[in-house]
Amino acid sequence: MMVHLIWAGLACIGIIYGLFNGTIADVNEAIFSSAQEAIQLIIGLASVLVFWLGIMKIAEEANILKQLSRAFKPFIARLFPDIPKDHQVIGYITSNFIANLFGLGNAATPLGLKAMQGMKGLSENDEATRSMITFLVINTSSLTLIPTTVIALRMQYLSHSPTEIVLATLIATCLSTSAAILIDRLFYFKRVNKKR
């Protein structure tokens, strides 16, 4: 809903502003040049997406994702103290995180939905549980290890070093995710205190 408002709003405000400030010729040109630009952009993106998803398919079949998820399991279980340790949900949560780490948005979403279903099964009412909120907050803070799309964009615009932002992204992601977990815990204890 919000997206629609922003999208239409940007265009309408721009056109009206252009009418009153004599920049309407620029606006007219921008419409066509930016549409063309979008096509060029997609061709650049497609090259990286095809390669990366191809490699990830191999990684998936070779069980590399599964092995990684086994390594992370104990750590994940600590983040979700109200889910039984050997419950299946932990596995879904872990694979969702792993898929996110490798920039597999499409693979991450179905796994995330399965995890949500599992968590709902544990609570059986229509209120968000503690682990659901933790899970979502970690997801929204992004867990990207290799920002493939961004690298593709940088290549498209002839960066001298398209991958130089990988480390910066990694550090920013780690910090923002830790902050998200911390804020989530703070809010949780606030809720608990209120109920008492």
Place this chain on the structure above:
Amino acid sequence: MMSVISNISLLFIPMFVLVVLSVATFKKLPTYDLFVEGGKEGLSMAISLLPYLLGMLVSVSIFRSSGALDAFVQLLQPLLTFLHVPSEIIPLALTRPISGTAALAITSDLLKTYGPDSFVGRLASTMQGSTDTTFYIITIYFGSVGIKKMGDALKVGLLADLIGIITAIIIVSILFG
């Protein structure tokens, strides 16, 4: 400092490809067939992304080329200089939690206008990678299991986004200054 960062970043992807391909070959998997299969998914993903990207790119460039964006940023200028935030990044920061594809279009616009190796370009790249589309994730995840009472999820998610944007600014300033 810079060369070390570039080298680590440079090695990461080739090494990952090397590991995946050698493990799969060792397990006697049909690597090339699998690659093609996954690649087709990538292609259809790119095609389905096109209308989103094109629509938002056109809308954003109307807003920018009319001069409305500059006027808006001018309004915020005093606050931004006080906080040491480059004003060019504001449209991206405002859009990132709402729409992933829209944010992608804005990032690409910034990279084109300021160059990918400029401070703004690096900052936009980092921000694009280090935060995610909070509204979208919360909507589909809660929607899919019929949760009506979201609790603190949206509040915590947006706060985390804010922190993500601030950390991106600080880290890019430190690494690339």
